[in-house]
Amino acid sequence: MPAQAGILLFRPTIAPMKNALVLAAALLAGAGVAAQEPQTDLPRVRLSAGMHQIDAQVAHTPDQRATGLMYRKQMPQNEGMLFAFEEPGVQCFWMKNTLLPLTAAFVADDGEIVNLADMKPQTTDGHCSKRPVRYVLEMNQGWFAKRNIKAGFRLAGEPFRR
Template identity: 35%
Template sequence: MPGSLAKGLTRFLLALAALVAMTAGPVTARAAAVEPMEIVTATGAHRLRVEVARTQKEREKGLMFRTSLPEDGGMLFDFHEERPVSMWMRNTPLSLDMVFVGRDGRVVSLALGAEPYSERIISSGAPALAVIELSAGTAKRLSIAVGDEVRHPIFKR
């Protein structure tokens, strides 16, 4: 099967599986909590409302199958310990910016415009306590850069 046809078929099957999963019955897993968060950049303090993924199950699901995010929304992945972190875009139809954050709340690295559905590993490149996923283009719009401060209770100052 030609590569582009196989890729299209794979995306169709993933979307179909997501649709079946969403309509298969009552949802039993709890949704991640939505909490305020602030990122202080060269252009000022930017307030966001993020879903916080604290459990392994919440982190594994992440933003899979989501087709949109609010302009001021995203997901904060709390890994509970500072270590090198790796992410991927499996089953994620949105292009995302990933902001890797250390225990002290400082941005340690960024991955911009991650490719939807990609299984390519995206590494923090430095120890991180958390990852913030935002709609692609948000990091540029907010001028997020390495060294910027993220304010949320999971970060210790």
């Protein structure tokens, strides 16, 4: 008899747990749909590369960084996205669900471009910084090359003033 009582006491707790799991799955499915929209409402910062101005959206949080420029079909020429990390580290990027060809500039705390990587849309190839960096600036592919900006060049702007 005690075993049956234990079963009876346990069964009512299964239904609420099952309902919670169904609700969680529905919320996650809904989040997947929302994630397929490009993020265009992030805070912005003005950067400069010599005489060239950059209007960069800033991705600070893990979710913002994970979505990045995914699903964007176009981006103005002098616009980009600055990925800001809490600590310097070897940062690696890929282009899954990213429709635009981009160049990633891996940037040190002082604004120095450590290295650049051209990245093909919708690929999972890894593109990494050659040494630990806190920032990665993604721009339309060719933006840096057209302006003769290479590794060693120093960007300016609020994030790099320490």
